[in-house]
Amino acid sequence: MATLSTFDVLALRREFPILQQQVNGKPLAFLDSGASSQKPRCVIEALDDYYRRYNANVHRGVYKLSEEATFAYERARGKVARFIGASSKREVIFTRNTTEAINLVAYAWGGANIRAGDRILLTMMEHHSNIVPWQMLAQRTGATLDYIGIDAEGRLCLDDLEQKLTPGVKLLAVTQQSNVLGTINPVALLAERAHAVGAKILIDGAQSVPHMPVDVRALGCDFLAFSGHKMCGPTGIGVLWARREILEAMPPFLGGGSMIEVVDLESSTYAGVPARFEAGTPAIGEAIALGEACDFLAGIGMDSIFQHEQELLGHALDRLASVEGLHIIGPHTTEQRGAALSFTLEGVHPHDVAAILDGEGVAVRAGHHCTQPLHRFYDVPATTRASFYIYNTAEEVDRLAAGLEKARKLFQ
Amino acid sequence: MDDMYREQILEHSKHPHNFGTLEEPSVSREEFNPLCGDRVRMDLQITDGVITDVRFSGRGCAISQASASLLTDELRGMKVEDAKVYRKEDLLELIGIPLAKNPVRLKCALLSLKALKAGLYGVGHIHDDDEEE
Numbered sequence: 053m054a055t056l057s058t059f060d061v062l063a064l065r066r067e068f069p070i071l072q073q074q075v076n077g078k079p080l081a082f083l084d085s086g087a088s089s090q091k092p093r094c095v096i097e098a099l100d101d102y103y104r105r106y107n108a109n110v111h112r113g114v115y116k117l118s119e120e121a122t123f124a125y126e127r128a129r130g131k132v133a134r135f136i137g138a139s140s141k142r143e144v145i146f147t148r149n150t151t152e153a154i155n156l157v158a159y160a161w162g163g164a165n166i167r168a169g170d171r172i173l174l175t176m177m178e179h180h181s182n183i184v185p186w187q188m189l190a191q192r193t194g195a196t197l198d199y200i201g202i203d204a205e206g207r208l209c210l211d212d213l214e215q216k217l218t219p220g221v222k223l224l225a226v227t228q229q230s231n232v233l234g235t236i237n238p239v240a241l242l243a244e245r246a247h248a249v250g251a252k253i254l255i256d257g258a259q260s261v262p263h264m265p266v267d268v269r270a271l272g273c274d275f276l277a278f279s280g281h282k283m284c285g286p287t288g289i290g291v292l293w294a295r296r297e298i299l300e301a302m303p304p305f306l307g308g309g310s311m312i313e314v315v316d317l318e319s320s321t322y323a324g325v326p327a328r329f330e331a332g333t334p335a336i337g338e339a340i341a342l343g344e345a346c347d348f349l350a351g352i353g354m355d356s357i358f359q360h361e362q363e364l365l366g367h368a369l370d371r372l373a374s375v376e377g378l379h380i381i382g383p384h385t386t387e388q389r390g391a392a393l394s395f396t397l398e399g400v401h402p403h404d405v406a407a408i409l410d411g412e413g414v415a416v417r418a419g420h421h422c423t424q425p426l427h428r429f430y431d432v433p434a435t436t437r438a439s440f441y442i443y444n445t446a447e448e449v450d451r452l453a454a455g456l457e458k459a460r461k462l463f464q
Numbered sequence: 465m466d467d468m469y470r471e472q473i474l475e476h477s478k479h480p481h482n483f484g485t486l487e488e489p490s491v492s493r494e495e496f497n498p499l500c501g502d503r504v505r506m507d508l509q510i511t512d513g514v515i516t517d518v519r520f521s522g523r524g525c526a527i528s529q530a531s532a533s534l535l536t537d538e539l540r541g542m543k544v545e546d547a548k549v550y551r552k553e554d555l556l557e558l559i560g561i562p563l564a565k566n567p568v569r570l571k572c573a574l575l576s577l578k579a580l581k582a583g584l585y586g587v588g589h590i591h592d593d594d595e596e597e
Binding site for chain 1 (some may be wrong): 468469474477478499500501502503523524525526527528529569572
């Protein structure tokens with residue numbers, strides 16, 4: 053396991069094999085960690101080690117390999133639980149990703165708790181994965197959806213929250229950090245308000261858990277969903293955390309092996325928590341590697357990671373402000389803002405911006421970033437997004453700015 | 465990258481030909497790329513089986529706009545029967561940039577052709593050949 057006593061970004065970069073390459077003849081500046089982060093050597097090795105040395109199914113065999121795999125899989129659950137401050141590892145359910153975690157809540161909890169006429173409250177800055185499952189639930193149950201508005205800077209309108217978060221709302225589902233705006237929402241406050249009207253709160257932590265300290269007990273939330281691959285872990289593994297008593301009362305999501313107790317021909321009884329929500333063979337190696345990623349990040353320190361990204365963000369906000377015709381979508385200061393930076397460049401379509409930056413070895417994302425309602429709100433079809441992580445440097449921010457100048461001149 | 469932004473593409477994207485809409489088009493069709501939010505609408509005036517006038521509108525990247533601009537130049541005066549079987553390879557040759565290994569930008573380049581075909585065949589939705597890529 054790689055634990056770094058101090059946060060030396062250049063030393064840290066050496067832990068990421070993929071960053072040691074050239075793209076289009078230039079060193080790779082990877083500024084798309086908001087979509088998926090790169091993986092450190094220890095995570096890649098954990099995955100490799102599982103498949104090479106002790107690959108076997110979990111919770112079944114009484115032989116050595118299966119016992120070892122089960123032990124490592126369950127230990128990873130404990131690592132994840134500690135990483136987010138859960139009071140018990142039984143509150144951690146492994147899913148494929150954030151999307152599946154939210155769908156699990158929408159089907160299992162939503163199916164049992166949402167009725168016709170109930171209201172589900174979202175915000176205008178949600179990712180499609182925190183909109184569509186609720187639309188589908190509303191269509192199944194006759195519940196209605198409402199959205200808390202945002203202001204021009206991309207902050208939640210708290211007045212609008214007061215108007216809309218009233219008795220009758222059964223669930224508030226909100227992102228802790230917008231994947232487009234970078235806005236960090238006051239989720240602890242939102243949890244308090246939600247509970248005051250008898251609503252549950254689900255937090256989409258896909259963009260927050262990788263980047264800042266997240267403690268579910270301090271936040272006071274009911275559900276937290278996040279993905280492994282955005283936090284140095286592998287793809288195919290994500291997490292739903294929920295309070296124990298909520299999980300205990302929830303019916304299953306998918307039916308199949310591992311989630312049962314006794315199966316008769318007509319009906320079955322279900323396993324306890326968390327097995328009830330993990331039907332079928334899980335992503336064993338990926339879960340183990342996610343546990344390793346949690347240790348890796350904790351070893352650096354989530355406070356240090358957040359601080360590093362704040363510094364990069366501050367530098368990026370300064371540099372991008374000097375690019376003519378560039379408009380940032382989202383807050384213009386680092387206050388309550390993470391390091392995802394979306395913008396438009398006058399006269400140059402985001403696809404073209406991204407292609408020109410790619411020519412400079414700078415990888416960014418272009419498009420609507422799975423937030424069509426948000427882009428409609430700002431009346432732009434698409435934006436370019438640079439998102440930073442632990443391994444990015446100020447020099448890479450400078451290369452981004454230089455590439456944007458090049459794009460602007462080409463299309464002048 | 466430098467191959468992609470050749471003079472012709474930049475010129476057509478900055479000053480597209482046949483940009484706009486027709487007052488009473490015989491065929492009008494808008495297609496949408498959900499990956500990037502780009503839209504291209506094709507308006508055609510058809511008289512006696514011939515495309516007598518054509519306009520495109522919408523917003524998108526330089527590749528999608530230049531491609532639509534080049535395609536509309538081709539279409540004016542073309543028989544509807546020929547337009548219906550206009551091949552994507554022909555349009556790509558016209559665009560003249562290497563996109564074969566770039567499925568994402570290929571979708572941009574072919575958005576106008578998709579609108580044309582969907583409009584002429586009058587179908588609800590045309591699947592890309594490369595949808596699975």
